[in-house]
Amino acid sequence: MKEKYYITTAIAYASKKPHFGNTYEAIMTDALTRYKKEMGYDVFFCTGTDEHGQKIEDLAREANITPKLYVDNVAGEIKTLWDNMNVKYDHFIRTTDDYHENAVKKIFTRFLEKGDIYKGKYEGWYCTPCESFFTDTQAVDCKCPDCGRPVQKASEEAYFFNMKKYADRLMEYIEAHPEFIEPESRKKEIVNNFLKAGLQDLCVSRTSFTWGIPVERDPKHVTYVWLDALTNYITAIGYDPDKSFDEQSEKFRSLWPADVHIIGKDIIRFHTIYWPIFLMALDLPLPKKVFAHPWFNFGTDKMSKSRGNVIYADELAERFTVDGVRYYALAEMPYANDGSITYENVIKRFNTDLVNNLGNLVKRTLDMQKKYFDGVVQAPVAREAIDDEVVAACVTAFDKVVECMDGYRIADALEAIFTMLSRANKYIDETTPWTLAKDESKRERLGTVLYTLLEAIRWGAVLLAPFIPATSEEIISELNTEACGYASIGTADKFGGMKAGETLKPSKVLFARIDEAKMLAELEAEREAKMAAAAKAEEAPEKPEGCALIGIEDFMGVELRSAKIIACERVPKAKKLLCLQLDLGYEKRQVVSGIAKFYAPEDLIGKKVIVVANLKPATLCGIASEGMILASGEEQVRVVFLSDDTPLGERIR
Numbered sequence: 001m002k003e004k005y006y007i008t009t010a011i012a013y014a015s016k017k018p019h020f021g022n023t024y025e026a027i028m029t030d031a032l033t034r035y036k037k038e039m040g041y042d043v044f045f046c047t048g049t050d051e052h053g054q055k056i057e058d059l060a061r062e063a064n065i066t067p068k069l070y071v072d073n074v075a076g077e078i079k080t081l082w083d084n085m086n087v088k089y090d091h092f093i094r095t096t097d098d099y100h101e102n103a104v105k106k107i108f109t110r111f112l113e114k115g116d117i118y119k120g121k122y123e124g125w126y127c128t129p130c131e132s133f134f135t136d137t138q139a140v141d142c143k144c145p146d147c148g149r150p151v152q153k154a155s156e157e158a159y160f161f162n163m164k165k166y167a168d169r170l171m172e173y174i175e176a177h178p179e180f181i182e183p184e185s186r187k188k189e190i191v192n193n194f195l196k197a198g199l200q201d202l203c204v205s206r207t208s209f210t211w212g213i214p215v216e217r218d219p220k221h222v223t224y225v226w227l228d229a230l231t232n233y234i235t236a237i238g239y240d241p242d243k244s245f246d247e248q249s250e251k252f253r254s255l256w257p258a259d260v261h262i263i264g265k266d267i268i269r270f271h272t273i274y275w276p277i278f279l280m281a282l283d284l285p286l287p288k289k290v291f292a293h294p295w296f297n298f299g300t301d302k303m304s305k306s307r308g309n310v311i312y313a314d315e316l317a318e319r320f321t322v323d324g325v326r327y328y329a330l331a332e333m334p335y336a337n338d339g340s341i342t343y344e345n346v347i348k349r350f351n352t353d354l355v356n357n358l359g360n361l362v363k364r365t366l367d368m369q370k371k372y373f374d375g376v377v378q379a380p381v382a383r384e385a386i387d388d389e390v391v392a393a394c395v396t397a398f399d400k401v402v403e404c405m406d407g408y409r410i411a412d413a414l415e416a417i418f419t420m421l422s423r424a425n426k427y428i429d430e431t432t433p434w435t436l437a438k439d440e441s442k443r444e445r446l447g448t449v450l451y452t453l454l455e456a457i458r459w460g461a462v463l464l465a466p467f468i469p470a471t472s473e474e475i476i477s478e479l480n481t482e483a484c485g486y487a488s489i490g491t492a493d494k495f496g497g498m499k500a501g502e503t504l505k506p507s508k509v510l511f512a513r514i515d516e517a518k519m520l521a522e523l524e525a526e527r528e529a530k531m532a533a534a535a536k537a538e539e540a541p542e543k544p545e546g547c548a549l550i551g552i553e554d555f556m557g558v559e560l561r562s563a564k565i566i567a568c569e570r571v572p573k574a575k576k577l578l579c580l581q582l583d584l585g586y587e588k589r590q591v592v593s594g595i596a597k598f599y600a601p602e603d604l605i606g607k608k609v610i611v612v613a614n615l616k617p618a619t620l621c622g623i624a625s626e627g628m629i630l631a632s633g634e635e636q637v638r639v640v641f642l643s644d645d646t647p648l649g650e651r652i653r
Contacts, residue, residue, distance in 0.1 A: 002042035006255040007033055010263040011048040011093065011232055014074040015055055021263050021296035022264075023085060024329045028293060028410060029262045030087040031330055034466035035405045038486035039244040044255055047082065047234045048093035049075040053225040054130050057211035064638035066603045067211040084314050086322055086469060093236040095213075095228055104213045106241035107282065108204070111161065112217065119218075124201050127150040132226075133203050133510040141562055146266060159205040159221060166277040167199045179289060181272050182563060183336040183407065184293045190272050201558040208413030215535075226574045230275045232285070232326060233258055240594040245284055257285040268292040283578060291408050296329075301476050319519065323468035324350050324511065330467050331335060332416045347516045353630050357421050358460070359510040362475055364428070365453045366507035372437050377454065378447025379500035386430060387452045391495045393423040394459040398490045410467075417463045425457040429481065454479065454498050459489050471510055479504045553600075559632070560652035563589070564644055568601040574621045580604070580629070582611055589613075592625035598637045608642040624635060 009029045026047060033045040060070035075094055080189035082089065093100060111117040125134045134144065171181040174180055174191065196287050205221040206212065212222025231239075238252045245253070263271050266392035271290045281288050282304040293300070298309035317325045326580055328349050333339035367377055380387075400416035427449075436446040461475035462484055476484045483497030566582035566588075578601060591611060610630040617626050630640045 005041040041561040146548040163199040380451040382444040
């Protein structure tokens with residue numbers, strides 16, 4: 001039976017589409033997952049979205065839609081992005097999932113009953129983007145110490161978790177488990193800056209907004225987003241707060257504790273202080289490891305929309321292919337220091353490593369096999385000492401990949417593979433197959449040389465499977481071999497997986513060379529266009545032309561009334577239309593409105609709107625419409641909603 005292995009990403013915050021740096025984490029975790037599967041583990045890979053909090057509520061209000069509709073849109077975008085990057089997860093959790101919300105409510109109640117949570121009053125500084133609280137000494141110059149953005153003074157009733165109760169126990173655990181936090185520099189940061197400095201109790205509820213999981217015993221409070229989000233790692237695999245560890249499901253007991261949480265360095269405090277303490281309070285084992293990877297910067301700067309340097313992985317893939325993007329992300333991120341991405345570097349990596357080193361090696365080797373032997377693999381019966389150097393390079397690459405991947409040094413693992421591929425390319429220059437082909441007496445030697453190259457390519461393709469899986473599959477397909485797993489390589493005696501007598505499939509160009517100057521010019525033009533469009537969007541709108549003046553008697557002739565949407569459904573065969581049933585208090589009306597692109601029917605029911613009550617009835621798509629509801633915008637339509645306490649049928653002036 002295979003050994004279980006549970007690996008997670010941090011769940012992405014559903015406030016906006018993740019940029020390239022955020023997407024790196026999903027790609028990295030996918031590569032580790034695929035590697036562990038190759039090494040024989042039964043891996044469970046969990047990712048997802050964090051969907052509650054004040055920031056989400058604010059963004060939804062700005063978009064004039066419900067928070068649920070807002071996060072539905074963003075979560076869908078994130079899931080699509082992960083899928084497009086060939087990230088093969090086993091479970092995608094959303095913190096708005098019913099099972100998660102129910103478990104969080106019970107966890108909060110359990111902490112209350114245990115005395116780990118108490119009610120108090122919070123006074124301090126709050127950073128909405130980071131969903132974090134800070135003291136006067138931490139928020140220097142009224143700025144968030146994590147992201148540098150302005151913080152707001154906050155004062156509200158709140159529940160607090162008694163962190164001090166578990167601080168010594170956590171310190172003892174970290175000292176007894178040196179592998180718990182990696183890299184080492186992150187562990188020193190946590191120990192020296194937080195644990196030794198003394199932990200402050202953590203605010204675990206809010207009352208200043210409503211978009212969160214309500215506290216069952218005090219519904220005016222919603223659960224603080226980090227208590228909500230962190231528990232996803234256990235709710236995703238079926239944790240039941242009403243049961244002890246031994247009473248949990250077989251699935252939960254087989255997967256927990258997690259083997260590793262893959263997170264960004266910016267949220268290490270939450271994962272190595274708050275999360276372990278929550279688990280201690282729940283009497284659950286701690287995860288075996290928290291690995292905090294560095295960031296990707298644009299050159300030396302953080303990615304920022306205002307600077308016009310934000311790069312998105314899916315847009316990058318349109319020019320460099322999905323595997324091109326995966327390769328750059330994994331090859332360019334160091335173990336502990338921040339990585340860098342610029343278009344110049346991406347093009348250089350793409351042309352040098354993928355086009356020249358890998359792509360050309362595969363294409364010209366298969367083409368020579370086709371030219372000299374009609375694509376039929378020859379038996380390696382005329383070996384020479386130089387062939388053993390290629391074998392040794394392959395074995396060294398395998399050993400290095402295993403060593404590096406087990407230590408989360410992914411870029412080093414890829415470097416080892418491409419060093420081996422470079423050795424194979426050099427082998428072509430050393431053996432000159434085209435020269436051997438001119439001498440009939442050297443035919444067996446030619447067949448052996450090409451066999452050695454084909455086998456080196458096979459090893460390379462197998463080793464690359466976790467990193468650039470689509471390319472790996474294509475190479476294996478062209479080699480027409482079933483020897484395609486890590487179990488088929490590793491030692492010198494396994495250098496022989498290609499079967500003599502088999503016929504290769506036609507070769508393809510794996511990666512097309514990029515014209516650097518041409519592409520950089522195109523990218524710069526696109527960037528300037530986006531910046532200009534963004535600047536224009538921020539400009540004050542011009543006064544519209546052709547607005548004829550009307551008298552007060554004309555305006556008073558339009559009867560605007562308040563109404564409540566009591567039912568709503570889509571109009572069949574009309575993508576833009578919704579059919580609304582309105583209650584004006586004194587009568588009910590049916591109105592057809594072209595807002596289906598912007599609002600889901602279920603999110604409109606119960607909302608109060610303004611209706612033009614004396615508009616002549618019309619028929620739209622065969623359905624009677626008795627009025628019109630007020631909305632703004634053209635490209636983005638926003639319905640004008642009234643407050644809940646507005647009386648029905650009230651005249652709007």
